[in-house]
Amino acid sequence: EQLTSAMILAEAEATTAPSARDDADEELFRRMGERAMQAYRSLIEDEGFWPWFREVSPIAHIGGLPIASRPVLRNKGTMQFENLRAIPWVFAWTQIRLNVPGWFGLGTALGEAVEETADALQRLRRWYEQWEYFRTLIDNAQQEMARARPVIARSYDKLAEVSFCERIISEYDTARTAILSITGQNELLDNNPVIQRSIEERNHPTDLLHLLQMELLRRYKVADETTQQKLRPALFASINAIAAAMQSTG
Numbered sequence: 001e002q003l004t005s006a007m008i009l010a011e012a013e014a015t016t017a018p019s020a021r022d023d024a025d026e027e028l029f030r031r032m033g034e035r036a037m038q039a040y041r042s043l044i045e046d047e048g049f050w051p052w053f054r055e056v057s058p059i060a061h062i063g064g065l066p067i068a069s070r071p072v073l074r075n076k077g078t079m080q081f082e083n084l085r086a087i088p089w090v091f092a093w094t095q096i097r098l099n100v101p102g103w104f105g106l107g108t109a110l111g112e113a114v115e116e117t118a119d120a121l122q123r124l125r126r127w128y129e130q131w132e133y134f135r136t137l138i139d140n141a142q143q144e145m146a147r148a149r150p151v152i153a154r155s156y157d158k159l160a161e162v163s164f165c166e167r168i169i170s171e172y173d174t175a176r177t178a179i180l181s182i183t184g185q186n187e188l189l190d191n192n193p194v195i196q197r198s199i200e201e202r203n204h205p206t207d208l209l210h211l212l213q214m215e216l217l218r219r220y221k222v223a224d225e226t227t228q229q230k231l232r233p234a235l236f237a238s239i240n241a242i243a244a245a246m247q248s249t250g
Helices: 002-016 023-044 049-056 086-095 106-116 120-130 132-147 150-157 165-183 193-222 225-246
Strands: none
Touching: 023 106, 023 120, 023 165, 086 225, 106 120, 106 165, 120 132, 120 165, 132 165, 132 193, 150 165, 150 193, 193 225
């Protein structure tokens, strides 16, 4: 019934939608897509990124959880970024409260569009009001950003010798400013107060889980093999607990 209802509503909105976007809209959207991809790739293809990600996140432990239908890696062997499946990739970002795959690059794309094109902000606001696809894209991004927690991410960042967190949070701040300007909201998810309040109420109790997980990751890193085996169940429990608190895995 829900699927049928959604299809009827989508078809009805399509037939009553405002006039189609013009060539300038299409060109602006194309440039934004390319720029967002470039920003995202510049992060994950940085030579220091993967060592950092393995240090600050529990990605190396997620494969041991007895919850997956498929292995974390596409092929057997050592854990490499190119060999990683999508679900554990997203799952690990949720654990450290950055949720990068859901929004990173949007700040660069939106910010540069507004700076380079005089009427870009007005166009983006019109898109958000009239174009279902763009509104869904923005709303999905702001939900992932609302679930992010920079203060916790900065603590995970300290587990590594190099830092990528401030680079990511800078993009987060740019995206947040752009989204609030486009939507006319004061805060992320003002358009969905139920989810907004749910996230806020879970944040502080979940902070303790993150602190426990960080301590477990620190101890595991310097422990011998026997101690690592003893720590592993506690690490698995921390991963499951944070996933339950966030109501999301991958």
